[in-house]
Amino acid sequence: MPAPVTSAVPSEGLLQIGEVATRTDLSVRTIRHWEDIGLISPSARSRGGFRLYSLEDVARIRLLRYMKPLNFTLEQMRELLELRDQVVASGGAGDRGLVWPPSSAVADADTASRVVLDLERYTELAARRLQQLHQQIGEVEEFVAQLREEVNRGRGAS
Incomplete structure (x- = not known):
């Protein structure tokens, strides 16, 4: 199911993929790959199509990051x-x-x-x-x- 389109901006609690990459110490490419294979999905997309992630999404991505070196x-x-x-x-x-x-x-x-x-x-x-x-x-x-x-x-x- 595609993420809902929202007019929300990152300051309203949703983060764009670059900020998520920075917070999780992952590459944007890795996050996109995990989305492509269905491990994660953004909570929403902006009207311009940008992926928007919630703090819960970030927690999920961090959990995946912890699994990587293992x-x-x-x-x-x-x-x-x-x-x-x-x-x-x-x-x-x-x-x-x-x-x-x-x-x-x-x-x-x-x-x-x-x-x-x-x-x-x-x-x-x-x-x-x-x-x-x-x-x-x-x-x-x-x-x-x-x-x-x-x-x-x-x-x-x-």
């Missing part, structure tokens, strides 16, 4: 956003993170249990990927130290 696939990103949407719809936290327990939107126990299990699965996956990143950081630090040693040896040889 190498989540687009499908994993989509699934985690859907889980987040269920929690938010149930009275959860929006841009403050995920809050439990659910209210009416995720009222039945089976659905609530599934959401919790899926969130636990993603938490474990993110923790494993974080551990891998820590290991990579250690390797990079070791490499930088070796390069510094080479520089120091080179300076001593001249």
